[in-house]
Amino acid sequence: MNKKITREFKVNKFITLKLVGVETQLYVNDEEFGQCASLLLYVPAEDLFTKSIKEIDSVDEAAGIYGLNDDDEFDKFDLLDFEKNEPYYHDIPPETEFWGHCSNIQAWVEHDYDTRLLHTNLAFPLLKKLADVGDSYAKRVFKEEIVLRLESNYPLVITYLVKEGYTDYLNDDELNAFFDIPSPKFIKNLQKALKKKKGHGIWDLLKKKPNYAKKAICKILENESCDYDTFEFIMERIFYYFPEVERNNLLENPSEKFVENAVHAYKNGNDDWDPMSDDLEQKYSTIYYDAIEILKKIQKIMPERLKKYNLHL
DSSP, rough: OOOOOOEEOSSSSSEEEEETTEEEEEEEEEEEEOOOOOOOOOOOOOGTTHHHHHHHOOOOOOOHTTSSSSSOOSSSOEEEEEETTEEOOOOOOHHHHHHHHHHHHHHHHHTOOOOGGGGGHHHHHHHHHHHHTTTHHHHHHHHHHHHOOOOOOOOHHHHHHHTTGGGGGSSSHHHHHHHHHHHHHHHHHHHHHHHHOOTHHHHHHHHHHHHHHHHHHHHHHHTTTOOOOHHHHHHHHTGGGGGGGHHHHHHSOOOOOHHHHHHHHHTTTGGOOTOOOOGGSSSOOOHHHHHHHHHHHHHHHHHGGGGGOOOOO
16 A cells, blocks of 8 residues: 655755655655655764864764764664663654755755765765766766765775775776875874774775775875884784885885884884794894894985984894
């Protein structure tokens, strides 16, 4: 038995919302696209005027902070009562919720399909569908939005874009542009991703795009924010899996931070010295020998870079 359509709102020539029974349904080009999810986001009153809420950049980040997202996925979408940690329900009349959805979708359209204004698991499928049915503006901004949301560095969004195949729409030039000039926030999150591996969106992206992973890791090593712990982690577990030509490219003109970290590794290499070991290689940490090799290559190419450190290699 067909449910009665009691309300209908046309956002533009492609998008229509209909109240079917008690559910709000979304239509694209007169074809049913799906049911709109719950509107509500519970924000504690004490957070309304804090700096942190003003810095939230997207619906996804707000949902992550206030309980709508699972740790690793977007498809568990429960509202929570934060005092009892139980589902938090509000009795909203279907018609009121319908007009709320209409307002949200209309705002999204008026703001040029800005995917930050809708939850990612609605924004990108909807934008892709609009591009497929002939919306010229959706076609133009589709890949731009993918890159912009990658640059936002919100891990769950990146995980979603990778797992659902949206990063496959980007060509080599677009990916090169993204990795060639990474933002400080991207570098910071990439450092976290390398150590955490599972459950971090950037790691998912790097696994899928290994050639760009190498480029990104080199960017970390050269970056001023690369602390010694990160440098040590990369050198011990990742860097020497790179082809020799790529390692040498980094050493041809290393950043001052890279040289500083290599010198630190050399000077502190015997912190792990084991005098009881019969194996000379085991008396020092692995990175100590890596540092010597790196510094010798730098000294051969540009000896002036090491003068101030007074090293005896």
